[in-house]
Amino acid sequence: MAPSSPSGPAVLCTSFTLLTAALAIIGTRIYLRLRIQKQSLVAGDYLMIAGWISAVAYISFQVVYELHGALNPEVNWDFGNLDADAKEIEHLSKMSWASNIPFYSAFYLCKASLLATYLRLFPYFMETRRMLVWAAVCYCVIAYLITLGLHLLSCLPLERHWIITGPIKACDPDWGALVLHISWGLHFFGSFILFTLPFLVIHELSLTKRVRMGVYAMFLLGLVDMTISLARFLSVQLGNFGAFRSVTIIGLLIVCLTSLRPFLGGDLRASEIFNYDESTKSGMPHREDRGGFEEIDDFEIPGANGFSSGRISRNSFESAKSELDVSWAEDEKRTQDAIEMMNVKARNTTHRQTEDYWTNM
Incomplete structure (x- = not known):
């Protein structure tokens, strides 16, 4: 393991810091909707909350790893060099397999929250742009199902994902690497789609300079998420599996930040809606x-x-x-x-x- 990998406490500290920041932003969003705007929560808010819960579930697995010493920088991703008996390694491998569910669920729930936001951002008269958003929705749903299907069902029976003592043969490591590549590719392309969609409409708005810069800065945070995702993938390819374990959930924080966009709108005029027959x-x-x-x-x-x-x-x-x-x-x-x-x-x-x-x- 490369020496740049963070220690277990550093991983957990970073993870809980991001989760706490996301929780604070979610709380602010709920207060904004319910107390200030006097409106009920929308679908994007519920999806954002569900994404945060999934992230908490994923971090809980990291706590289990730390209790078993598996978050040490020297430990390989398959726990092969962990100083533990076979049963304990099988238990950790089972936890690692199960953690894929909240891990990818958090990713795609964040995407779903942003897409729900885009469906409200793009008015109904922007038919072409709304069709692009719905196409992105279909892509993310299919990508999520493919990702979970590959991780959970591509190697049957399920015990092959964590068994090391026999009599069942473990899954082929090469197949596991291929599944990782496919999953990462689907996730990265989905992030790229979500990053580009808002720029189809924002440039047409007559926003003040302050609001425009704030909106662009908010969505440009998507570049941070994509950069970290790419860095994590490259680190795994180079054998440094643990270097980006915690900051991969930064996408959740970005989604939460976008929910506070009304605070940027103090200078905006209310639109005049003309209804006629x-x-x-x-x-x-x-x-x-x-x-x-x-x-x-x-x-x-x-x-x-x-x-x-x-x-x-x-x-x-x-x-x-x-x-x-x-x-x-x-x-x-x-x-x-x-x-x-x-x-x-x-x-x-x-x-x-x-x-x-x-x-x-």
Whole structure:
């Protein structure tokens, strides 16, 4: 083992520091939604909490390793050089196999939380961009299922993952390395997708310089996650398995930071939402002329002593009707102009609707 590998206490200290920071941010997010915004939690919040719980479960396995001395820098990833009997090594190997479930669950729950955020960030009128987000959702679901399937079911019976005393033959180490490569490739590509998606829409927003820089800095933290993921993969390839055990959960911290985006939105204007129905256009009542004959209409006029009846000649009414028709025509034209103006305003609210997300979510 390379001398740069951290000690067991250093691994646990870093892990719990990141978990504590993530918990503080999650608590702030919950307070923001429930107490300040007076809104209920959204799907992304629940997924973020689930990701944190998965990360805690994964760190719990590291505590078990430390209790058995398996987090020492000198111990190999397969515990082959650990000073322990075969039963203890099998137990640790079983723990290592089981830890894959919360480990990859934490990764993909973080991705799911970000994707849920993107689905709210990208308005419905951005159909192409929303289709890209849904494509990313499908990819992450498939990648997660493939990853867990390879780690849990690719070598059957399950005992082959941790058995060393026989009579069952252990899994081929080369196959385990291939599974690791596939899992890392799926995870890294998913992280790259999530890193690039928000830049499809953020550059179109009319944000203040301070808010824009804050948003970019927040999502550029994804580069940190990708860099650490790449460094961890290379360290494993070089035999330094433990060098990045703890900081691999930094992705959880990044997801939690994105949930605090409303604090960046103090200078944003609330969007003006225009709701209208084109089917409610005004129309003039039309009454067919009956062969040119004079039409006599009965009418009732409300008065102080009830309704009084009368008769009016259509010919005598033509002049008044003509003036009324002109007035109606002018009203209809003004209505059409107003509807057209609302169409223009509705199109112009594309940016403002998206900006409003940062203040209300």
